[in-house]
Amino acid sequence: MRISSREFLYLLVIKGGINDKGSGGATIFGIAKALGISSASAYEEINHLVKKGLVEKRDSDIFITDEGIREMNSLIRAHRVIEILLVKAGIDPDKACELAKMFDYALPEEVVDKLYEYLGKPNKCPHGREIPGS
Numbered sequence: 001m002r003i004s005s006r007e008f009l010y011l012l013v014i015k016g017g018i019n020d021k022g023s024g025g026a027t028i029f030g031i032a033k034a035l036g037i038s039s040a041s042a043y044e045e046i047n048h049l050v051k052k053g054l055v056e057k058r059d060s061d062i063f064i065t066d067e068g069i070r071e072m073n074s075l076i077r078a079h080r081v082i083e084i085l086l087v088k089a090g091i092d093p094d095k096a097c098e099l100a101k102m103f104d105y106a107l108p109e110e111v112v113d114k115l116y117e118y119l120g121k122p123n124k125c126p127h128g129r130e131i132p133g134s
Helices: 003-019 029-034 039-051 066-088 091-102 108-120
Strands: 056-057 059-066
Touching: 003 029, 003 056, 003 059, 003 066, 029 039, 039 056, 056 066, 059 066, 066 091, 066 108
Parallel strands: none
Antiparallel strands: 056 059
């Protein structure tokens, strides 16, 4: 399964902004506020993510699942591998990051794996961030 850029954004907010701080789970209100959207929109998307097994609800708290983390790491890996390829082709690192966002979620994992090998199995992107699974 490959997650969409919208799903990824929600997962980032839930994991990075809320769950990692040790303050318990995310809330619909907190997610909506972080994304600048209505609580109704956040509620709808969270239910979608629950159905896909990417997040789970416990009482009124929302937590990212192991599957959600795997999918996030897969997309992060794709993004960073594409960044490296674009930089090697002569594109500025910041521009490469913006361009990678346009199609990182659409690239099959097999292609990302082949690019990763082709690029010499790098462990960091041009911005010095670790590549998951490297």
